[in-house]
Amino acid sequence: GPHRLEVRAYDGSLYTGVAVINITVMVMPLDSDGDGLPDYREEELGTSPFNPDTDDDGLPDGIEVDTSDGVATDPTNPDTDGDFLLDGMEDINRNGRVDKGETDPLDPDTDGDGIPDGKDPSPLEPEKKRSNVDFILWTEVLLLAVLIVALLLVVIKRWRGR
Structure with missing residues (x-):
């Protein structure tokens, strides 16, 4: 906190010199x-x-x-x-x-x-939110197309085997 320091100097005569210094000490917390x-x-x-x-x-x-x-x-x-x-x-x-x-x-x-x-x-x-939906939709369409082709191949293979 604030402190006051007062210094008096005497030269042997009646003259007195006074100096006052106000000091504020700040203590920083440890880091x-x-x-x-x-x-x-x-x-x-x-x-x-x-x-x-x-x-x-x-x-x-x-x-x-x-x-x-x-x-x-x-x-x-x-x-x-x-x-x-x-x-x-x-x-x-x-x-x-x-x-x-x-x-x-x-x-x-x-x-x-x-x-x-x-x-x-x-x-x-x-x-674009629509583009995310479109991506999911196209992925599902592609997956469905692959499943249909696979199913057709199975049907054709069995039909030829008769």
Whole structure:
């Protein structure tokens, strides 16, 4: 806290010089692993004060809990949103914000196309929902065609065997 230091100097005569210095002493809390999260806070959150990245997701614990930029991920869960991408892979520059070119570590489907970011070939560009349905439909049509051909081959083989 604040302290006051007063120094008086005497030169042997009646003249007295006085200097006053106000000093504020700030004691910074201990951060053993240097991740920006004080040890006492790490104990509260269940993170390790001796490991800067408790969940090994590529983001330091201090960045994961810093809400000043609006994004706070779980420092004990490597994939906070469950989208099959580690939080550190989503915040590529590790600044605690969702920047252009990054997926949102709090949203499992950043582009809103129904495909989780970690399974989406282009997680920042929405796929046409119809194209996903079309793909499934064409796959079913192809499978049905293969089954019909196989059934016809069996029928022809038995018919010739008579």
